[in-house]
Amino acid sequence: MATTKYKRILLKLSGEALAGEQGYGIDPAVINGIAAEIKEVVDLGVEVALVIGGGNIFRGVAASSKGMDRASADYMGMLATVMNSLAMQDALEKQGVDTRVQSAIDMQQIAEPYIRRRAVRHLEKGRVVIFSAGTGNPYFTTDTAASLRAMEIHADVILKATKVDGIYSADPNKDKDAIKLPTLTYLEVLQKGLQVMDATATSLCMDNNLPMIIFDMTCRDNIKKVVLGERIGTIVRGGNSND
Numbered sequence: 001m002a003t004t005k006y007k008r009i010l011l012k013l014s015g016e017a018l019a020g021e022q023g024y025g026i027d028p029a030v031i032n033g034i035a036a037e038i039k040e041v042v043d044l045g046v047e048v049a050l051v052i053g054g055g056n057i058f059r060g061v062a063a064s065s066k067g068m069d070r071a072s073a074d075y076m077g078m079l080a081t082v083m084n085s086l087a088m089q090d091a092l093e094k095q096g097v098d099t100r101v102q103s104a105i106d107m108q109q110i111a112e113p114y115i116r117r118r119a120v121r122h123l124e125k126g127r128v129v130i131f132s133a134g135t136g137n138p139y140f141t142t143d144t145a146a147s148l149r150a151m152e153i154h155a156d157v158i159l160k161a162t163k164v165d166g167i168y169s170a171d172p173n174k175d176k177d178a179i180k181l182p183t184l185t186y187l188e189v190l191q192k193g194l195q196v197m198d199a200t201a202t203s204l205c206m207d208n209n210l211p212m213i214i215f216d217m218t219c220r221d222n223i224k225k226v227v228l229g230e231r232i233g234t235i236v237r238g239g240n241s242n243d
């Protein structure tokens with residue numbers, strides 16, 4: 001078996017990327033492809049926890065900018081992450097991977113409540129644990145939920161799998177002159193105001209010295225490559241970016 005760089009990972013998947021070409025909802029081909037990649041990582045003996053965004057279904061900020069109460073809109077966003085989590089659970093189980101969905105908002109009929117020690121036990125048994133409903137609180141994001149859960153389960157790293165292939169000097173979808181930055185410190189991300197991840201999540205990782213790798217999830221095998229230690233995307237960590 002190949003030697004992996006990490007023993008326990010928190011993989012944050014972009015909700016928006018699950019929509020594929022259709023731009024909304026869940027593309028079965030995309031989710032099945034990602035599930036197959038996660039299975040390969042599980043088969044390498046890596047303990048995998050997942051947090052999935054909700055941007056393919058509903059974002060609280062977008063609805064509140066059109067007049068909806070922000071907290072209500074955010075609860076809808078959290079429910080969107082539960083839908084994505086259940087879809088991913090189904091896709092993983094179809095491939096023979098044991099999973100558990102835990103929810104930060106109680107919904108006993110469809111998901112376990114979030115219980116930290118229980119989540120860790122599932123991971124030790126080789127099950128993929130999917131943390132849904134974000135942090136359970138409005139005004140947060142799933143990036144913050146990913147940082148929080150990663151800390152709580154003592155993950156070695158956060159892998160943010162998204163639609164861009166790393167962090168750029170500016171949003172590459174808006175600025176064609178933006179350049180990719182292979183290594184950054186959390187302080188640099190905050191000081192430069194880089195929007196790839198929200199400031200709360202960034203600060204939480206910085207305060208707890210948890211490294212994060214941002215990479216493109218639309219490229220086949222990228223998740224496995226990162227787990228095996230290949231340098232792709234952008235690594236963000238504490239200390240000096242030239243270290």
Ligand SMILES: Nc1ncnc2c1ncn2[C@@H]1O[C@H](COP(=O)(O)OP(=O)(O)OP(=O)(O)O)[C@@H](O)[C@H]1O
Pocket residue numbers: 013014015016017052053054055056142143161162163164166167168169170171172173194195196197
């Ligand atoms: N400096 C930057 N470098 C890279 N991407 C950036 C930067 N600034 C903003 N972005 C944007 O950040 C996006 C990725 O983060 P975003 O939070 O939108 O998605 P996500 O958390 O992966 O997905 P979702 O919210 O749909 O679950 C990219 O698509 C890109 O447009």
Ligand SMILES: O=c1ccn([C@@H]2O[C@H](COP(=O)(O)O)[C@@H](O)[C@H]2O)c(=O)[nH]1
Pocket residue numbers: 015052053054055058059060061073074075076077078079080081133134135136137138139140141142143144145
């Ligand atoms: O802790 C949380 C996490 C998420 N939300 C809401 O859900 C949507 C979708 O999450 P993304 O991170 O944007 O993919 C988000 O826009 C919030 O509305 C939340 O309120 N609290």
